[in-house]
Amino acid sequence: MRFTIQRDKLINGVSNVMKAISARTVIPILTGMKIEVKNHGVTLTGSDSDISIEYYIPIEEDGIVHVENIEEGTIILQAKYFPDIVRKLPESTVDIVVDDQLNVRITSGKAEFNLNGQSAEEYPQLPKVQTENxxxxxxxxxxxxxxxxxxxxxxxxxxxxxxxxxxxxxxxxxxxxxxxxxxxxxxxxxxxxxxxxxxxxxxxxxxxxxxxxxxxxxxxxxxxxxxxxxxxxxxxxxxxxxxxxxxxxxxxxRLIPEQSKTKIQLKTKELLGTIDRASLLAKEERNNVVKFNAPGNSMIEISSNSPEVGNVVEEITADQMEGEDVKISFSSKYMIDALKAIEYDEVQIEFTGAMRPFIIRPVGDDSILQLILPVRTY
CATH class of the missing domain: 3.10.150.10 (DNA Polymerase III, subunit A, domain 2)
Structure with a gap:
């Protein structure tokens, strides 16, 4: 088996396939990376039996040649060493040759590595998924x-x-x-x-x-x-x-409330910053609890109190608020995660009571929903 390949293409393929290779696998051959060379291109495979990744490098694409000097074959290389070798090779092309005894010679410029390969016969066949469905x-x-x-x-x-x-x-x-x-x-x-x-x-x-x-x-x-x-x-x-x-x-x-008693619209970035600051003193607490108090006007008080450390209070203004007053406590981590995931400038929070789950949605988009269960403090 033999092929010459552009090093940056090989690095990209190897780093993707490595995400499926684990040193802790119970099947020894899965600690290796499979390289299959055919006349049309090179396929790299990694698997830990939970996930399997195949990455294909065609011989040419958009008129640019990626792989040449091909002699077909398949080999398993030790994933512990091969990626680092490829990354540190000096030249932009890599030549890989495998002899009949499965000795692998990797050369680039004046650098030459010799690795012991393994036969690919023992490598498990990946399950075939019907792509019609x-x-x-x-x-x-x-x-x-x-x-x-x-x-x-x-x-x-x-x-x-x-x-x-x-x-x-x-x-x-x-x-x-x-x-x-x-x-x-x-x-x-x-x-x-x-x-x-x-x-x-x-x-x-x-x-x-x-x-x-x-x-x-x-x-x-x-x-x-x-x-x-x-x-x-x-x-x-x-x-x-x-x-x-x-x-x-x-x-x-059925966890998602049908109606709400309070709706509050807020700027996502402002709310995120306020909760992030309040959480600085909540680290000692088990749940990083932050309190949220909306007493019916458009001012909202966000606070956190840790008896050993101190307390923090900050007010922000709601863009819109309708419904009952609300006092609720929640995990700052959960709230920060939810707000970061939403990726919209404004959010609407819907409450149905101090101990009921509340919903966060982007304003004007119902396709995204975040729900958080409150923490009992009040």
Missing amino acids: SFELPIDLLKSMIKQTVFAVSTMETRPILTGVNLKLVDNSLSFTATDSHRLARREIPVSNAPIEISQIVVPGKSLNELNKILGDSEETVEISVTNNQILFRTKHLNFLSRLLDGNYPETS
């Missing part, structure tokens, strides 16, 4: 849906199903929902002419975080396919495969 989304839209929900997944393994994001595609409407049972984040978008329906699947939050890092900000689309226990995200150069979580996701729609 698929729908497409713009990459930037998928990235924003992940960003607006994935932070709310549970980090506790006590209820594994809550460590994932619930994905539904029904009546040409796609929704992502995440909750750790103290807060909830949901985003819905219309998907025109979706050829399939997905009643519900749960994708591990860890997988979506890695996918979000790999997907570049591009105008292209991503094709999403689902089988009974796998989901595949496919772009021009990338196949990202993740297992799905087993179990029934809780019915979250």
Whole structure:
């Protein structure tokens, strides 16, 4: 096997595939990276059996040659060393040659490395996902849906199903929902002419975080396919495969209050800054609790009190307020996470009582919803 490749293309592919390789895997060969060379290009593969990533580098693209001197073959290289070697090679091209004894010679300029390779025969076959059952989304839209929900997944393994994001595609409407049972984040978008329906699947939050890092900000689309226990995200150069979580996701729609007693509109950045400052003295408390007091005029008092440290009070003005007075306490961390995810200049907060969950939405957009459960202090 042999090929010569542009180093920057190889670095990009290797760093993406490394996100699926773990030193802690129980299958020794999965600590390696698979390199498959065909006449049309090079495919790099990494897997930890939860997620698998294939990255494809074509021999040429837009008239620019990426790979040449090809002799077909497949090899497994130790992922512990190969990425660092590639990053530090001196020249812009890399020549990789594998002999019959699976010895791998990597040369670039005057630098030469010799590594012991492994046969690819023992490398597990990735599950094949039927791509007929698929729908497409713009990459930037998928990235924003992940960003607006994935932070709310549970980090506790006590209820594994809550460590994932619930994905539904029904009546040409796609929704992502995440909750750790103290807060909830949901985003819905219309998907025109979706050829399939997905009643519900749960994708591990860890997988979506890695996918979000790999997907570049591009105008292209991503094709999403689902089988009974796998989901595949496919772009021009990338196949990202993740297992799905087993179990029934809780019915979250009943958590969301139908009516509200108080509605307050605020500037997102101003509210975020105020809560961030109030949280500075709430660090000692278990929940980083901040108090929110809206006594019926447009002035809102945000405060935090830590007996050993001190207290902080700050007032901000609401753009609009209607309904009853409200006094409520909540985790500053949850509120900051929710406001950062919304990405709109103004938010509307809807309250139904001091101990009832409250909702945060961007003004004029119902497709994004954040819900937070209050903390009992008053």
